Amino acid sequence: MIILEATVITAGYSKLDILKEVGIRVRDGEIVSIIGPNGAGKSTLLKTIFGLLKPRHGRVMLQNRDITGWSPDKIVKEGISYVPQVDNIFTSLTIEENLEMGAFIRRDDFSGRLAEIYDLFPMLAERKKQKAGQLSGGQRQMVAMGRALMLDPQVLLLDEPSAGLAPNLAAMIFDKIKAINKTGVSMIIVEQNAREALKMAHHGYVLAMGKNVLDDSGKALLTNKEVGKLYLGG
Amino acid sequence: MVELIFYGIVLGSIISLGAIGLSLVYGILRFANFAHGDLMSVGAYTALFLVTGFLAWIGVSDATFGPLSFGWRMLIAFPVSMLAVAGVAILLDRVLYRKLRAKKSGPVIFAMSSLGAAFILRMIILIFWGADSLFYRPGMLRPAYELPLGVKIRPDQVFIIILVCVLMTTLHLFLQKTKMGKAMRATSDNIELARVSGIDTERIIIWTWGIGGALAAAGGILYGVDVQLHPYMGWNFLIPLFAATILGSIGNIYGAMVGGFIIGVAQQVSTAFLMPTYKPAVAFTIMIVILLIRPKGIFGGSER
Numbered sequence: 361m362i363i364l365e366a367t368v369i370t371a372g373y374s375k376l377d378i379l380k381e382v383g384i385r386v387r388d389g390e391i392v393s394i395i396g397p398n399g400a401g402k403s404t405l406l407k408t409i410f411g412l413l414k415p416r417h418g419r420v421m422l423q424n425r426d427i428t429g430w431s432p433d434k435i436v437k438e439g440i441s442y443v444p445q446v447d448n449i450f451t452s453l454t455i456e457e458n459l460e461m462g463a464f465i466r467r468d469d470f471s472g473r474l475a476e477i478y479d480l481f482p483m484l485a486e487r488k489k490q491k492a493g494q495l496s497g498g499q500r501q502m503v504a505m506g507r508a509l510m511l512d513p514q515v516l517l518l519d520e521p522s523a524g525l526a527p528n529l530a531a532m533i534f535d536k537i538k539a540i541n542k543t544g545v546s547m548i549i550v551e552q553n554a555r556e557a558l559k560m561a562h563h564g565y566v567l568a569m570g571k572n573v574l575d576d577s578g579k580a581l582l583t584n585k586e587v588g589k590l591y592l593g594g
Numbered sequence: 595m596v597e598l599i600f601y602g603i604v605l606g607s608i609i610s611l612g613a614i615g616l617s618l619v620y621g622i623l624r625f626a627n628f629a630h631g632d633l634m635s636v637g638a639y640t641a642l643f644l645v646t647g648f649l650a651w652i653g654v655s656d657a658t659f660g661p662l663s664f665g666w667r668m669l670i671a672f673p674v675s676m677l678a679v680a681g682v683a684i685l686l687d688r689v690l691y692r693k694l695r696a697k698k699s700g701p702v703i704f705a706m707s708s709l710g711a712a713f714i715l716r717m718i719i720l721i722f723w724g725a726d727s728l729f730y731r732p733g734m735l736r737p738a739y740e741l742p743l744g745v746k747i748r749p750d751q752v753f754i755i756i757l758v759c760v761l762m763t764t765l766h767l768f769l770q771k772t773k774m775g776k777a778m779r780a781t782s783d784n785i786e787l788a789r790v791s792g793i794d795t796e797r798i799i800i801w802t803w804g805i806g807g808a809l810a811a812a813g814g815i816l817y818g819v820d821v822q823l824h825p826y827m828g829w830n831f832l833i834p835l836f837a838a839t840i841l842g843s844i845g846n847i848y849g850a851m852v853g854g855f856i857i858g859v860a861q862q863v864s865t866a867f868l869m870p871t872y873k874p875a876v877a878f879t880i881m882i883v884i885l886l887i888r889p890k891g892i893f894g895g896s897e898r
Contacts, residue, residue, distance in 0.1 A: 410790070436792040446791065450783040453776070461780045464773070465792040507791065 363388045363546050364409070364440070366516050369418035371408045373430075377416070378404045380570045384548070386515060386563075391537070391547045393561035393578065395554040395591055400569040403445065404551040406517045409548070410442040411435045422515070441508035446518040448504035451493030455484050458492050458503050462510030470510065477506045480539060498529035502536065509540065516540065519548045521558070534560060537558060554591040558582045566591070597745040598862045604751045604820060606858020607758035611813030612831055613838035613850035614765065615806030621782035621845035622802050623695075625704035629686065629712035630810060633834060635828035637679040637811025638818040639719050644671035645730050661749035663736055664819060672815055676808040683807025684800055686711055690798075712829065719825045728823040754816045761812060762851055767803070769847070774801060780843060833874050834861065837881035843891030853891070856880075 363465065364386040372378040378401045386392045396400045401590050407413045409420050411432045419428040432442070441462075450458050459477060463470040476571055478485035481502045487495075492503050501521055508516060522530035534556055541547055541560075551557035558564050561578035566587060574587065616630045647666040650656070658665040690711060694704055738746040769775035781788040781798045788795055814828060838857045842849025857877050864876040884891060 411792075432790055433792050433794060436790070443791055444787065447784055447787060450780045450787060451782045453780055457776050460773075460776060461788070461791050461793065464777055511792070524721070 361390045361421055362386070364548075365421045365470045365495050366405070366409055367418055367421075369405065369408055369415045369420070371404060371413050371415040371418075372453075373413075378570050379408065379415075381418070382567065382570065382572055383418075384409075384565055384575075386548060389541070389544060389546055390558055391541050391549060391559035391578075393554075393564045393581055394548065394567055395557055395564060395581075396567035396573070397432040397591075399569075400567040402567055403519050404570075405567070406442065406519050406548065406550055410440060410517055412442075433465075436511065436513075439511070439514035440517065441511055441513035441515075443504045443508045443521065444520060445523055449492045449495075449500050449507070451491070453492060454489050455492055456488040457505055458507050459484075459510055461468040462507035466511065473510055473512060480509075480536065481506055496529075497525050498532060501525065501533055502531060505536065505540070509545070514546060516545050516547045516549060520550055520553065522553050530556070554587075555582070555593075556594075595863070595866065596743055597747075598866055599859055600745065600751070602859030602862035603855060603859070604754055605862055606855035607755055608813045608817050608820070609778060609831065609834045609838050609858050610851045611761065611809045611816070612828075612835045612856025613842070613854045614762075614847050615809045616835050617839045617842070617845055617850040618624055618782075618802050618806045619776075620839070621740055621847070622778070622785065622799060623704070625692070625701045625708070626836070628705060628709040628832065629715060630708075630806070631828035631830070631832035632712045632715040633679055633683055633807055633810040633824075633828065634814030634817070634831055635825060636682055636814070637675050637807075638814035638823050638827065639723060639825075640675040640678045640811065641668070641671040641815045641818065642723070642728060642730060642823055644674060658731075661737065662753055663731055663748075665684060668730065668815075668819070672812070675815060676811045678731060679811035679814075680804035682715075683803040683810075687799065687803045692799075715835075716825055723823075725823065727826055730818055730823075733771040748820075750819055754820060757812075757816070761809065765809070765847070766836050768805075774798075776804060790820075800825050830874065833881070834858070834877040837877040840881055841884050841891055843893040846891070846893045849891055849893035852893075 362385055367383045368381045369379050370377055382401065382405055384392065384405065394405065396402055404413065408415050413429050414429050419426055422438055422440065425436060450461060459474060463473065484492055484500060484502055484506060492500065495503065521533050525533060530553065549557055558578045558581050563580045564576065564581040565572065566574040574581065582593055598634045612630060612634055616627060619627050630720055649670060654667050654670065655665065656667065690707055691704065694707060736748055736750065738748045740746060769779055777793050778798055778801060781793060785795055815829060834857050838853035839850050841856060842853030857880060860880060861873045861876050864873065
């Protein structure tokens with residue numbers, strides 16, 4: 361079943377189109393990775409899906425509902441959460457307060473969800489009273505993902521989750537992403553680290569110059585000669 | 595000297611109330627609200643209207659509490675004026691600042707608009723009450739306790755310090771313990787991420803103006819109780835307010851509290867060496883020195 365679909369999206373800032381008729385499709389329970397060179401429009405696509413940018417053309421459908429042009433605060437209520445690449449935590453708040461802010465719109469008791477997040481990221485449970493701004497890069501990324509997961513989203517959008525992390529920390533974050541996916545959360549991941557992103561993806565999209573270039577299963581893209589040469593370093 | 599330090603703490607507690615609001619608004623909307631001082635005046639004059647007008651008219655007793663210079667009328671007028679000024683601040687946001695936000699205006703446009711709002715508020719006060727100094731209880735003798743070392747303290751001043759401590763503690767608990775308070779801190783920290791999390795930032799902005807306005811009103815009334823009312827009182831507070839806010843790291847409300855006390859004490863102690871009319875210059879000098887040597891204020895960097 362297709363849970364999220366964006367079709368013929370044209371979007372950009374002021375007069376400049378960054379995305380040109382881009383399409384992407386996520387099936388229920390899938391990890392979809394988007395790879396491509398810098399400036400391909402990968403992050404812009406995530407922002408457009410999440411309503412931070414209004415597309416000039418095209419539509420975004422969440423389970424047969426048209427959410428094109430909705431504002432982020434409405435979209436988040438429909439079950440899509442977004443983790444920006446930078447400034448993705450509240451630095452002056454504690455870890456626990458960051459997670460509580462993720463659940464701000466929940467009116468029910470979310471202590472059960474909080475416990476699940478701490479199970480997923482035990483490192484956060486140990487430091488829940490610590491200011492998030494004092495954490496290292498990997499821990500910050502965990503806080504950011506934890507915050508986005510508090511609403512129990514159907515789809516999680518991750519913008520470069522491994523950016524700026526040492527290889528061992530990046531590997532740990534990828535493991536967490538797989539663990540989150542196992543709980544039934546569908547995901548779209550934008551990544552510079554194309555090899556790792558495709559390894560864990562059920563489906564992958566290659567974007568260049570704001571256009572769809574290729575899309576196939578993660579495995580097929582990993583063994584595709586063209587993709588290997590251009591994006592996986594030979 | 596001990597007496598001056600005590601008077602400084604009284605003045606500082608009033609400055610703190612204003613500085614907190616200035617800092618709260620800056621923290622979330624990132625602009626310097628030049629109308630904040632005049633919100634203090636509006637609070638003071640609203641209370642004056644209630645004490646000498648409305649509450650007298652409906653027959654609330656004029657008796658004072660023990661050694662204090664005020665009674666039931668002021669006790670009722672105080673929270674009502676805080677609410678009224680919260681309303682004025684929110685109204686200004688709805689009819690003015692929200693429109694500028696929608697247009698994505700720059701900080702200079704915001705600052706200049708707030709300057710305009712400041713003039714409007716002040717002129718309204720001038721129209722109704724004139725340009726003279728006024729008192730909540732004209733002609734009232736204000737006895738002082740004589741402490742050792744020749745220190746004279748008025749009961750009103752003790753009351754002011756206690757009340758300000760209560761207000762600050764309440765604000766602290768609100769910000770640390772309640773969902774809305776935490777969301778205010780989150781929005782001040784990173785408004786984009788707050789929106790991404792689904793926090794209704796427009797509602798947070800309304801709360802921010804309300805709290806800032808209410809505290810400004812409290813500051814203005816307490817100054818009126820301690821000294822006198824004057825249409826320019828709030829405007830004259832603006833420099834100490836900014837000095838306290840910058841000293842305590844702009845956007846940091848705990849810094850604003852501490853900064854307010856420091857500026858208040860510095861201003862009062864300076865009168866031992868300088869003419870009292872130079873008091874604003876003292877605040878201004880501190881502000882410039884801080885901007886030159888530590889522009890992030892004394893609490894800068896500790897939060898982020």
